[in-house]
Amino acid sequence: MLTCINLSKPRILVQDRINEAIFNYKMMNTKQQQHIKTIVKVTETTLTITLVLNGTAYASVGDKVIAALNPLLDLVQSLGYPLAVLSMSGGAIIMMFNKRMGVRIIKETGIAYLVLQFVPGLMKILAEVGRALRA
Template sequence: MFTSKKIQTVGTIKEFLNPSPVKESTEVITGQEGMPFVFGAMFPVFFTMQPSMSFAATTASASVKEEVSRKVIDAFNPLTELVQGLSYPLAFLAFSAAGIYWLLGNRPKALEMMQGATIGYIIVQLSPMLMRLLVSVTAGF
């Protein structure tokens, strides 16, 4: 899903917008012995050459990376759901304890508990997004 794509440049924008006209040559291409070069002789060589980079190879490697990323996220999904399910009752208990401290007059301790519970709850609820971010960062390596 979050993979880096490599871009290959072929030329400049100026060359693309103003292509130079192709000049037709009338001279005969000759081989080593001075005989005319036969283009049909090179025909089988073009079919045996392998391209250095093909679209199918990059698509296959990108899909493998996406598949691995999806499997990593799916493997940790039960754990993140468990932690998210427990975060609401724990935040409720922390806020209740902070309320008791507030009533007893220990306001700095109450504010500290409320702040900690709020930050912890937000981090736990954002954990799936953080995990996807980490997986996408490591997918580029």
């Protein structure tokens, strides 16, 4: 007996289905249990082979470096907004005394914030293009 679990259902219902599957497994005879173990092993092996053939197991050094730097990029992007607000507020204060310089600070801060948000996405696109050219 195969049990399908819909993961969009609430956690309690999923837990009940899992408990039911475990109970059904324990109530089966040894031959049925061995059959299910064989199905699980074959599925596990197929999944492993699929992952290896899709290249997940052979990630290049560049991919590992990119993955290692992702938290740092997220930190810089998340700090960009508060720093931009502070800089623009400073530009507004300076604008009271020197209008041209204040507008320049606000303009350059806005441009820097937008570039900071778009550069990681642009680099991902360029990395994909580089991979496609290598393949």
